[in-house]
Amino acid sequence: MRRVHVHFARCAAALCAIALPLSFAGCSSSASLNAGSNQSEQSNSQQSDASHDALDKSNVPSVVDDSPHGRAVAAVNAMSLAERVGQLVMAPLYAGSDPSSLQDLIVNQHVGSVLIIGNWNSGTAGVAAATSALQSYAPANNQLLMTTDQEGGLVQHLQGAGFDQMPSATDQGTMSTDQLRQSAAVWGSQLKSAGINVDLAPVVGTVTVDRATNGPVGALDRDFGLDAAGNADHAKAFIQGMADSGVGSAIKHYPGLGSVTGNTDFTADGILDTTTTLDGAEIGAFNSTLEANPSMVMMSLATYQAIDPNNPAVFSSALVTDYLRNTVGFQGVITSDSLSATALGGIQPSDLGVRLVEAGGDLACIGAFDYVQQVLDGLNAKAAADSAFADKVTQSAIRVMTLKYSMGLAS
Numbered sequence: 001m002r003r004v005h006v007h008f009a010r011c012a013a014a015l016c017a018i019a020l021p022l023s024f025a026g027c028s029s030s031a032s033l034n035a036g037s038n039q040s041e042q043s044n045s046q047q048s049d050a051s052h053d054a055l056d057k058s059n060v061p062s063v064v065d066d067s068p069h070g071r072a073v074a075a076v077n078a079m080s081l082a083e084r085v086g087q088l089v090m091a092p093l094y095a096g097s098d099p100s101s102l103q104d105l106i107v108n109q110h111v112g113s114v115l116i117i118g119n120w121n122s123g124t125a126g127v128a129a130a131t132s133a134l135q136s137y138a139p140a141n142n143q144l145l146m147t148t149d150q151e152g153g154l155v156q157h158l159q160g161a162g163f164d165q166m167p168s169a170t171d172q173g174t175m176s177t178d179q180l181r182q183s184a185a186v187w188g189s190q191l192k193s194a195g196i197n198v199d200l201a202p203v204v205g206t207v208t209v210d211r212a213t214n215g216p217v218g219a220l221d222r223d224f225g226l227d228a229a230g231n232a233d234h235a236k237a238f239i240q241g242m243a244d245s246g247v248g249s250a251i252k253h254y255p256g257l258g259s260v261t262g263n264t265d266f267t268a269d270g271i272l273d274t275t276t277t278l279d280g281a282e283i284g285a286f287n288s289t290l291e292a293n294p295s296m297v298m299m300s301l302a303t304y305q306a307i308d309p310n311n312p313a314v315f316s317s318a319l320v321t322d323y324l325r326n327t328v329g330f331q332g333v334i335t336s337d338s339l340s341a342t343a344l345g346g347i348q349p350s351d352l353g354v355r356l357v358e359a360g361g362d363l364a365c366i367g368a369f370d371y372v373q374q375v376l377d378g379l380n381a382k383a384a385a386d387s388a389f390a391d392k393v394t395q396s397a398i399r400v401m402t403l404k405y406s407m408g409l410a411s
Helices: 002-019 025-035 038-054 068-077 081-086 099-107 123-137 177-193 228-244 281-292 317-328 349-359 369-385 387-407
Strands: 089-094 113-117 145-148 150-152 248-254 296-299 308-312 333-336
Touching: 068 387, 081 369, 081 387, 089 099, 089 369, 099 123, 099 369, 113 123, 123 145, 123 177, 145 387, 150 177, 177 228, 228 248, 228 281, 248 281, 296 317, 308 317, 317 333, 317 349, 333 387, 349 369, 349 387, 369 387
Parallel strands: 089 113, 113 145, 248 296, 296 333
Antiparallel strands: none
């Protein structure tokens, strides 16, 4: 081996001396070894051996991806399958319920998100007491996504001292976008003080039928009341205002509930959309709003005949994976509208989370407490029996954890 090293060093030195005699002092120094003694040959051999040692892979530091996604990958790789599944479930806490009712779900079943729902009239202090208790059950390095529906008008779950009475979204649509952003920043700061970190708003649907007949949106003034482009601009302003206060948003209900009559929360009738298409202005408003970087996209529970007539949007891989992820390019968290809604009443609760994840979604939002365990059990059983599904669970958990790292909820 010694002869090989010396011969290599001599050849390299000679080539260097011929090619670049004046440019590099190091090459000139190596060339002088040609006339050197046995002692210099031994020294060169030792240096060559040392250089090989320095290149030994065990001595090369690994490159650590410190981005939110990189940290999420590392965190999820360290989780058990049950821990990964828990990150995909959002459990409800209703007004008047004791936070301890969710303790087992958070501590032992690793539920990673909570929906604060119902008519909370205890003001920011009362909500903060509940959210603080809930966060105390979660690991310090993996806090909960704490969400609520705070749209304004008829849909404002948190009220009382410290919370403004928010105008309806339709009234918000009469504001300039600058005014709306400033107002949303105030509303967001109130949510933040109450321990809420994601507002499940705004509604980005565009009403295309008579408002009074559009049960889920128009009849309740939950849209901005404008055309698709105007709705997108106001949705962006709302999201940006919330973000100014450190609160995330979820645009809903993709790809829009403005062309149906039935409210999916309460009925399975009148929830077939026959007009929305992938190249229409209505879905375009949602895609444009993604420019404002909402934390989540919430999928509709209606069915869209021109897109996937066989599945509600929330369970449609054609819409969730093929279109929203692969065509539009959204790689963030995709959540469901409440999986316990009447629109999905014909599906076994244990299958609901499974169908969401199979379609490419991530976070099962559940409005009824008694559904939570069944959704968890279904996800765990499917993941344990099906390695391909377990891989999807892992990817969804990474997306959820990426959001948490980006929001400072994980460390």
